[in-house]
Amino acid sequence: MTRDLFADIAGIRLKNPIVAASGTYSYAESSLYYDAAALGCITTKSVSPGPWIGNDAPVIAETYGGMLNAIGLANSGLAVYTAPGGELALLKAAGATVCANVVGRTAEDYAEVCAGLADSAVDLLELNISCPNVKCGGMSFGTAPKVAAALVRECKKVAGAKPLLVKLTPNVTDITEIALAVLDAGADGLTLINTLKGMRIDLKTKKPVLSTGIGGLSGPAIHPVAVRMVWETRQAVGDAVPIIGMGGVMTGADAYELMLAGANAVAVGTAALIDPCAPVRILKELEAYLK
Numbered sequence: 001m002t003r004d005l006f007a008d009i010a011g012i013r014l015k016n017p018i019v020a021a022s023g024t025y026s027y028a029e030s031s032l033y034y035d036a037a038a039l040g041c042i043t044t045k046s047v048s049p050g051p052w053i054g055n056d057a058p059v060i061a062e063t064y065g066g067m068l069n070a071i072g073l074a075n076s077g078l079a080v081y082t083a084p085g086g087e088l089a090l091l092k093a094a095g096a097t098v099c100a101n102v103v104g105r106t107a108e109d110y111a112e113v114c115a116g117l118a119d120s121a122v123d124l125l126e127l128n129i130s131c132p133n134v135k136c137g138g139m140s141f142g143t144a145p146k147v148a149a150a151l152v153r154e155c156k157k158v159a160g161a162k163p164l165l166v167k168l169t170p171n172v173t174d175i176t177e178i179a180l181a182v183l184d185a186g187a188d189g190l191t192l193i194n195t196l197k198g199m200r201i202d203l204k205t206k207k208p209v210l211s212t213g214i215g216g217l218s219g220p221a222i223h224p225v226a227v228r229m230v231w232e233t234r235q236a237v238g239d240a241v242p243i244i245g246m247g248g249v250m251t252g253a254d255a256y257e258l259m260l261a262g263a264n265a266v267a268v269g270t271a272a273l274i275d276p277c278a279p280v281r282i283l284k285e286l287e288a289y290l291k
């Protein structure tokens with residue numbers, strides 16, 4: 001007998017609990033390898049109000065058990081994302097459940113994107129609160145509970161009926177403080193974790209490998225951190241809050257471990273950059289593992 005592996009995320013039914021993580025899926029490339037509707041949900045690259053160019057190369061560095069990236073949330077902006085024939089239209093035509101990852105430099109930016117997606121075909125919104133908050137002197141939205149909560153309140157006002165998930169950064173002392181603050185402000189669920197701050201130095205040039213110096217570490221090296229943070233968050237927020245866990249998931253067993261820690265669904269990121277078919281393989285492994 002096959003068990004139904006669906007996941008309910010804030011009232012949106014994912015047909016299975018494996019999700020493509022933001023920034024590691026693009027319809028043009030990933031759909032060459034597998035059907036977008038095969039996964040529980042596709043989270044798209046961060047969307048800002050207008051186009052963002054991103055950082056100069058080099059923006060990728062390999063490291064033991066993972067990679068560093070400093071891509072800088074490069075994207076074409078809301079109008080291109082929602083245009084006929086754009087990423088959202090292509091994914092919906094393919095029958096996918098879509099979570100739009102939202103980003104901005106200011107609270108007004110975030111609210112503009114949420115408002116622009118309120119009547120769109122997007123199923124879920126995910127606020128990426130680990131980018132710098134220019135208005136707060138460089139403090140990021142995701143490391144200050146009051147700033148994060150205020151942002152969620154602004155976005156909730158304009159998001160219409162779309163469930164609002166908040167993607168938390170691991171670069172904090174206590175992730176549960178931010179989790180509780182955004183839930184209190186009206187967030188409908190949580191996704192965690194984004195990348196950990198990391199750095200590599202080229203021994204020959206004696207200079208940082210990435211153009212930005214510091215970047216975000218992802219991949220299997222961060223998996224135990226993700227398990228710990230999902231666990232802590234689940235203990236703090238109780239059973240009713242939907243959590244999409246992620247961080248270094250390479251196999252079905254890794255996904256199951258995050259679910260045991262408290263995740264309702266699990267996103268796959270870096271693994272898909274090594275093998276584009278990884279999310280589908282991980283889903284099959286999870287099903288076999290549970291059987």
Ligand SMILES: Cc1cc2nc3c(=O)[nH]c(=O)nc-3n(C[C@H](O)[C@H](O)[C@H](O)COP(=O)(O)O)c2cc1C
Pocket residue numbers: 021022023024045046069071073101128167193194195217218219220222246247248249267268269270271
């Ligand atoms: C190349 C790359 C690009 C990413 N871009 C985004 C992004 O645009 N928005 C976002 O919220 N997270 C982004 N992330 C973070 C991932 O969605 C995920 O949270 C993180 O990488 C941890 O999962 P993983 O270890 O499975 O990759 C990116 C990660 C990578 C490796």
